Amino acid sequence: MSQNLLEQSLGQLACDIPGATRIFHSFKLDFCCGGHKSLRDAALGKALDPVQIAEALHSLQDSGETQPDWRNEPAQQLIAHLLTRYHARHREQLPELIRLARRVEHVHGARSSCPNGLADLLTDLQQELEGHMLKEEQVLFPLLQHGVGPQVAPPIQVLRFEHDQHGEALEKLLVLTNHITPPADACNTWRALYRGLLEFRDDLMQHIHLENNVLFINALKPRH
Incomplete structure (x- = not known):
C-alpha cells in the first residue's frame, strides 16, 4: 500500500488523505506549488526517506479522520x-x-x-x-x-x-x-x-x- 502512495502526487495525497498536509509540513514538503511532484520524487529531492513518509500517510488512512473532500x-x-x-x-x-x-x-x-x-x-x-x-x-x-x-x-x-x-x-x-x-x-x-x-x-x-x-x-x- 505504501508503495502505491509513493507514485501519487503530493497534491493528490493532500486531497485524498485527511491530515496529510500536517505530515508534509513536518517534512517541509511543498504540496501546494510543488503538488504535481510524486511523493517519491519530492522526498528524494530533499534527501528524505519516501517510504517513511508513505508509512506515516498510510497510518493516517487507518485513523478514520475526516475532512470535507472539496473535489x-x-x-x-x-x-x-x-x-x-x-x-x-x-x-x-x-x-x-x-x-x-x-x-x-x-x-x-x-x-x-x-x-x-x-x-x-x-x-x-x-x-x-x-x-x-x-x-x-x-x-x-x-x-x-x-x-x-x-x-x-x-x-x-x-x-x-x-x-x-x-x-x-x-x-x-x-x-x-x-x-x-x-x-x-x-x-x-x-x-x-x-x-x-x-x-x-x-x-x-x-x-x-x-x-x-x-x-x-x-x-x-x-x-x-
Missing part, C-alpha cells in the same frame, strides 16, 4: 470557503505580522538571529497577494460561478504562476526565520510574530493547494 463540492461552495477562510484571513493576518516584524527588527536588529528584512518581505508579499486575490475575486471566480469552461485557462495560467511566486516568498521567509524557529531567549513579541507566521504559512499553503489542486483542475476538466 466533490460545487465550485460555488469552494469559492465561498476560499473567500471567507483564506482571502479575508490573509487580509487580517498580514498587517499585524508586518507590524510585529518591524518591531522585532527595530529592537533586535543587531542580533545575528534577528530576521532582518522580514517586514519588507511581508510587505511585498501583502501587495502581491492583494493584487492576486483581486484578480480571482473580480475575474476568475465570477467566470467559474457562471459555469464558464475552457476560456478560464489563460487566467488560471497567470494565477498558477503567481502562486509559484508566493511559494518562493515563503521559501525566503523560512530562510530568514530559521524555519520559523525563534531563538531560545526570544521575547514575547518575537514569539508572537513566529506563531503568527506559522499560522499564515499553513493557511497560505492550504489556500494555494485548494486552488491549484482542486478548483483549477476541476475548472479545466472537459465538459461533456
